[in-house]
Amino acid sequence: MPAKLSVNLNAVAMLRNRRDLPWPSVVDMGRIALQAGAHGLTVHPRPDQRHIRFSDLADLRALIDAEFPGAEFNIEGYPSEDFLALLPEARPEQVTLVPDDPDQPTSDHGWDFAGQADLLRPVVARLKADGRRVSLFADPEAGQIAAAAATGTDRVEFYTGPYGGTHSDPDAAGQELERLRSAGAAALQEGLGVNAGHDLTVANLPPLAAALPQLAEVSIGHGLTADALEHGMAETVRRFRRACGETV
Numbered sequence: 001m002p003a004k005l006s007v008n009l010n011a012v013a014m015l016r017n018r019r020d021l022p023w024p025s026v027v028d029m030g031r032i033a034l035q036a037g038a039h040g041l042t043v044h045p046r047p048d049q050r051h052i053r054f055s056d057l058a059d060l061r062a063l064i065d066a067e068f069p070g071a072e073f074n075i076e077g078y079p080s081e082d083f084l085a086l087l088p089e090a091r092p093e094q095v096t097l098v099p100d101d102p103d104q105p106t107s108d109h110g111w112d113f114a115g116q117a118d119l120l121r122p123v124v125a126r127l128k129a130d131g132r133r134v135s136l137f138a139d140p141e142a143g144q145i146a147a148a149a150a151t152g153t154d155r156v157e158f159y160t161g162p163y164g165g166t167h168s169d170p171d172a173a174g175q176e177l178e179r180l181r182s183a184g185a186a187a188l189q190e191g192l193g194v195n196a197g198h199d200l201t202v203a204n205l206p207p208l209a210a211a212l213p214q215l216a217e218v219s220i221g222h223g224l225t226a227d228a229l230e231h232g233m234a235e236t237v238r239r240f241r242r243a244c245g246e247t248v
């Protein structure tokens, strides 16, 4: 089963926020992505709202409910009370928790599952009680997976930034894929679902899918938005779906 594609709209929002103007529209780009067959939409409303604004959440929820009832909304963030307070109205199908500091330039590491278990366990239980599927951002380290499972999470999302950074170094790419393969096997043993994201592209997706045959979902924004500037959003979504293994 090919991995499902969730289009991250952070970069679209970053472009919109350059001016006090309503375009490019996050909702319109999300609509085009879903019309082109994306499985869902992902956003990361950071505390400083540098790209996704808190007001975008209700607009995107309304889009999915009104026009794409089978699509999924995935909201990423650090589990602060301010972040958690956004979720009841946004009603995401999935919440992806990341260990980001507020002023971090981007997400660049996974959780310390053993060291942060006391923080993660109750918030995972709270989100699942609210009907959310929970995914925890994880470095692809097989040794961390048992501790990740002990939090009660449904899935882990493997941070693929280091893999994405090997775009010009085949040997390093092979090493990163081996890390991912080993971590994926550990996740399978623990009964954890596997997502992946960060710096994924049409070029690096097929080897990743081969290394992680159980890959359930990829969330992609930066590389997909860059390609959309060249190919348009609809054609770009189709290209990424094909790279995930879908027949499009």
Ligand SMILES: CC(=O)[C@@H](O)[C@H](O)COP(=O)(O)O
Pocket (backbone or CB within 6 Å): 008, 010, 011, 043, 044, 046, 076, 098, 105, 106, 107, 137, 197, 198, 219, 221
């Ligand atoms: C968790 C992750 O790797 C990305 O989904 C994250 O949303 C990237 O954040 P920026 O778009 O702010 O770099």
Ligand SMILES: NCC(=O)COP(=O)(O)O
Pocket (backbone or CB within 6 Å): 008, 042, 157, 196, 197, 198, 199, 200, 219, 220, 221, 222, 223, 224
């Ligand atoms: N979780 C990864 C994501 O949503 C988008 O990451 P990127 O493709 O913008 O690097």
